[in-house]
Amino acid sequence: MKVAVVGLGVLGASAARALTLAGAEVTVFEREAPLAGTSGTSFAWVNSHSKNPRAYHDLNVAGMAEHAALAEDPGPNRPWLAQTGNLEWAADGTGIERLSAAVAELRARDYPVEWISPRRARELAPDLRVPDTDIAFFPTEGHLNPALLMARLWGEARANGARLRRAEVTAIGESGGKASLELADGIHEADAVVMAAGRWTEALSTTTGHRVPVADPEAPGSATVGLLGYTAPVPTRLNLVLTTPVLNVRPEGGGRLVVQGLDLDADADPADPPSVGGEHAAELCRRLGDLLAGAADARLESLRVGQRSVPADGLTVAGFLDQGSRIYALCTHSGITLAPLLGRLAAQEVVTGSPAEQLHGFRPQRLVGAGDLPPLRPARFAGQQ
Incomplete structure (x- = not known):
């Protein structure tokens, strides 16, 4: 055929x-x-x-399980998948209510999730600067290259x-x-x-x-577009995904990180991509420094406008x-x-x-x-x- x-x-x-x-x-x-x-x-x-x-x-x-099954036999290929988990927390009452409802729904579906303490979160991500609040840990989630x-x-x-x-x-x-x-x-x-x-x-x-x-x-600020920052190598310890009120972060390899500020996506425009020397890049780096010890001097090597297929x-x-x-x-x-x-x-x-x-x-x-x-x-x- x-x-x-x-x-x-x-x-x-x-x-x-x-x-x-x-x-x-x-x-x-x-x-x-x-x-x-x-x-x-x-x-x-x-x-x-x-x-x-x-x-x-x-x-x-089922897609997550398919990745895991494929990764069990990588052959000569470099590992692409890190099922190291995801940490998420909320910053205010509305956010806590939203996160609590999401966790309850996922638990009802037998999706692995647990509430952990800030101390436990720092054991998973030693350089994490996390507020004194309960944190949702999703152990089977991950990221890939x-x-x-x-x-x-x-x-x-x-x-x-x-x-x-x-x-x-x-x-x-x-x-x-x-x-x-x-x-x-x-x-x-x-x-x-x-x-x-x-x-x-x-x-x-x-x-x-x-x-x-x-x-x-192509629609600026819509559900299909978003800003993604790719850092130069950063001397910080992070091996999982963070989805936080101010910044999403994942490792990229070679000490680099990918950063995303969802509120900043309102300014994403494929016809006018921002500069790595501009205000959006500076804001992403500032948030990263506040979130992770060792990231205070982070800089972006590229800042891209992602265009989603939806x-x-x-x-x-x-x-x-x-x-x-x-x-x-x-x-x-x-x-x-x-x-x-x-x-x-x-x-x-x-x-x-x-x-x-x-x-x-x-x-x-x-x-x-x-x-x-x-x-x-x-x-x-x-x-x-």
Whole structure:
């Protein structure tokens, strides 16, 4: 079976890997470079934290388990996943009420979470400056390095025969039992195509006659955009994720940290990215110094505007667009958490035709033909993404 994959972010790489493992002959089409889209500008927090409704929560829990299973046999690859946990606390009464409700909901779902003391939190993160308040610890959550995950997924796909073509796919169609991809130099035919085009999903799916609406990835200050700061190496001890009232932080490797201030995302604009010497960078560094001992002299090496891939209702899209089961769409805001799982399930459905029950509530038909949906609410509080 010949399958084309459009897009080489973590979703496309995962689909390519799983398809080759299932025996398919795979060609991946990428117009720029691996990780050139959303995957390269992600906070990369692996979790099922404040993800509703319940089916979406369960899907993300399964995604976390898929990562853990993949990491049990890393082979010669550098570890990409750190399931070292997440610490979260609140700063005021409203925040405490919100966090307490979230913890209660997650406990009711048997999601691992416990309240710990500031002293225990400092045992987990010795340089942490934490207020005298109860702290929620999520031990099974973690973070990953997108480039190292890509190396694992795409490396194995290549080893299994997947090929890469540097080309832009401008349209996708289906006729005569085949999928067709329109390129600048002609038409490529395949038995099926998997669209993993991220924030370009709406434009590309429209060419198929089955438009999948996504939230506008260019809208300043919206739910789809956010600022991510990448520090130079910092001599501070941190090996887990922090989601705090003023700053989200995770390790990046080599002593570097990724920092995010959700309230500052209101100023994020892809058309006007801020400078590493500007006020937003200075504020992120100030907050980091207040949060972690050893980080007082932190500086940013880059400050990026991340553009998220978010279907218009905020939930994952996974399934065939056409009745002939030739054009398969993948799009999700939770790509980092879900990539290995969605890649495997998509390959199952494409190669065998056997439906994946876990994807039942996430088919694209719920959005195809839908009118304008209300804008998604931006994440502005600790624990939101």
